[in-house]
Amino acid sequence: xxxxxxxxxxxxxxxxxxxxxxxxxxxxxxxxxxxxxxxxxxxxxxxxxxxxxxxxxxxxxxxxxxxxxxxxxxxxxxxxxxxxxxxxxxxxxxxxxxxxxxxxxxxxxxxxxxxxxxxxxxxxxxxxxxxxxxxxxxxxxxxxxxxxxxxxxxxxxxxxxxxxxxxxxxxxxxxxxxxxxxxxxxxxxxxxxxxxxxxxxxxxxxxxxxxxxxxxxxxxxxxxxxxxxxxxxxxxxxxxxxxxxxxxxxxxxxxxxxxxxxxxxxxxxxxxxxxxxxxxxxxxxxxxxxxxxxxxxxxxxxxxxxxxxxxxxxxxxxxxxxxxxxxxxxxxxxxxxxxxxxxxxxxxxxxxxxxxxxxxxxxxxxxxxxxxxxxxxxxxxxxxxxxxxxxxxxxxxxxxxxxxxxxxxxxxxx
Ligand SMILES: [Zn+2]
Numbered sequence: 530x531x532x533x534x535x536x537x538x539x540x541x542x543x544x545x546x547x548x549x550x551x552x553x554x555x556x557x558x559x560x561x562x563x564x565x566x567x568x569x570x571x572x573x574x575x576x577x578x579x580x581x582x583x584x585x586x587x588x589x590x591x592x593x594x595x596x597x598x599x600x601x602x603x604x605x606x607x608x609x610x611x612x613x614x615x616x617x618x619x620x621x622x623x624x625x626x627x628x629x630x631x632x633x634x635x636x637x638x639x640x641x642x643x644x645x646x647x648x649x650x651x652x653x654x655x656x657x658x659x660x661x662x663x664x665x666x667x668x669x670x671x672x673x674x675x676x677x678x679x680x681x682x683x684x685x686x687x688x689x690x691x692x693x694x695x696x697x698x699x700x701x702x703x704x705x706x707x708x709x710x711x712x713x714x715x716x717x718x719x720x721x722x723x724x725x726x727x728x729x730x731x732x733x734x735x736x737x738x739x740x741x742x743x744x745x746x747x748x749x750x751x752x753x754x755x756x757x758x759x760x761x762x763x764x765x766x767x768x769x770x771x772x773x774x775x776x777x778x779x780x781x782x783x784x785x786x787x788x789x790x791x792x793x794x795x796x797x798x799x800x801x802x803x804x805x806x807x808x809x810x811x812x813x814x815x816x817x818x819x820x821x822x823x824x825x826x827x828x829x830x831x832x833x834x835x836x837x838x839x840x841x842x843x844x845x846x847x848x849x850x851x852x853x854x855x856x857x858x859x860x861x862x863x864x865x866x867x868x869x870x871x872x873x874x875x876x877x878x879x880x881x882x883x884x885x886x887x888x889x890x891x892x893x894x895x896x897x898x899x900x901x902x903x904x905x906x907x908x909x910x911x912x913x914x915x916x917x918x919x920x921x922x923x924x925x926x927x928x929x930x931x932x933x934x935x936x937x938x939x940x941x942x943x
Pocket of ligand 1: 755
């Protein structure tokens, strides 16, 4: 005997008010639902800063395969984990460590950036089933609409520009759409917020001003993360387009010169820019390293040298030794709630239209409850718990950044 489907009769027997409630519920779900995971999935999500190119440039890894976090080649991102975390689009940084401001140093930096871009060029075919490169906000929407991850390219540290502003156009032609003017040390463009030697230029150098103007002409985003406070204000004054902080937190909550003061947040917003909050624990909370960690890290440095100068033949060995130190002397990690505190603060100071997320995954980021890109739905869930609406979330998760990017492109044509 066939099994009778009792569903229609049951629905007919519901009281009117319950039937109405069910109707409202199904209509709500059809319009997007209120389940945090579903809300997260339906939004366009963009992370404005990941250092994945640096990681796979140093230790090759197949980004089309889902890696277990415990493996040395896992890092914080592969395309399967990007899908799992509902991350649609991301700026992958071409990062070059600051070295000597000499002809040889600048030429070496340019070569490294170019080699990294060559590596990414190969992804077009290698990862065609997972991603495509996006060079404009429209590209991002089209690529995501086609069910692929949109990979955009940023450059972290203007060191590869050297002292030749025509290099800006050359990197733009290769797909670079923002430049973080400097990194942890001063360069030819500007002062860094963390150079132990103090300022060289007291802001942007005259050459740095010409770089910002060239970036404006090309429609590239000027990124003020890492720059000194004076360089931040110079960039704001010189740039014809709104500027971004691709991965920076709030100094009022964690006193670190890399973080933005309330005045900086307000002024960035007043000029139409966006502050993308970072997921590195040491920018979010005060982290006391356990006793013994410093000695262990010093000993690693004695054996292998600076972490990003380890020769290719020793890199895997170094990573394993480094992972062993992390296991033995773990640094306390911030949580999604700590991240949400910074987002709340930035929203209060700068406004909901001027805050976003730039994780710094593969560059030191990782929260206790969001260890890699697959954990991003937890961020959305926490923000919903704190009362953010779907519209707010869409703004934070990419809407604001996309708007600012569009404005930079439009300012170029004026
Ligand atoms: Zn950085």
